Amino acid sequence: MRTAEPAPESDLTARARLRNSAIEVFAARGFGASVRDIAAHAGVSAGLITHHFGSKANLRTECDTEVVRLYRVLKSDGIARPPAQSMWMIAELDDYAAMFVYILRSVREGGPAGKQILEHLIEEAIAFSEEGVASGVVRSSRDPAARARYLVTSSLGGIILQLSLQPQLELAEVGPTVRRIVDEITLPTLELYTEGVIADRRFLDEYLRYANHASTTESETTP
Structure with missing residues (x-):
């Protein structure tokens, strides 16, 4: 699994290699994969993983991070x-497929770990949005946090729904599945983010008028 940047010294350790191996196994087999499964994938003993991480739960926490x-x-x-270089990143998709599938599995599984990783993604989306606005790549929002939360939850939710409706998209086939999903969603996603859907802003203006009226009414009736 590619680390997306030159690895720091700590990522040259056996512990980091075991963690990366665990990410690949969790992505391919799900979080029910055992320590023995991870050890076999890494070519080490299960005892070595226990020595480094203490437990499977601790290992997963480090994988999440x-x-x-x-x-x-x-x-x-x-x-x-x-933009031209960003599109070439699609050609490197296999290098990051395990990361994407790991995220999908975590969110789909839910629970505290899934919720935590989702909240992390939303926090990152807010930060990316702010950077994009500052650089002129992204339009500003009346509520940046709400927009970021909507974009993250709707995009992940849409992909998870695709997986439910298309059983032929098997997450265990990490690389091909991620490439198939990206091929299907990239064009409509870029169209929506770039050009929008509604031809004019009448609906937005009416909603803002309604929301402002509702807020004023509520403040007047609240003791």
Whole structure:
């Protein structure tokens, strides 16, 4: 699994290699994969993993942290590149497929770990939005946090729904599945983000008028 940037010294350790191996196994097999499964994939003994991490739960926590870091680096790199270079990142998709599938599995599974990783992604989206607005790539929002939350939850939710409706998209086939999903969603996503859907702003103006009226009414009736 590619680390999306030159690896720091700590990522040259056996512990980091075991963590990266665990991310690949969790992505391919799900979080029910055992320590023995991860050890076999890494070519080490299960005892070595226990020695480094203590438990599978601790190992997953470190995997979550690394996946969010990789996501941040990849997004920052995409924003920093000119559009032409950003599109070439699609050709490198296989290098990051395990990270994407790990995120999908985590959010789909839910629970505290899934919720936490989702909140991390939303926080990152808010930061990316602010960077994009500052650089002129992204339009400003009346509520940046709400927009970021909507974009993250709707995009992840849409992909998870695709997986439910298309059983042929098997997450265990990490690379081909991610490429198939990206091929299907990239054009409509860029169209929506770039050109929008509604031809004029009448609906937005009416909603803002309604929201302002509702807010004024509520403040007048609140003791």
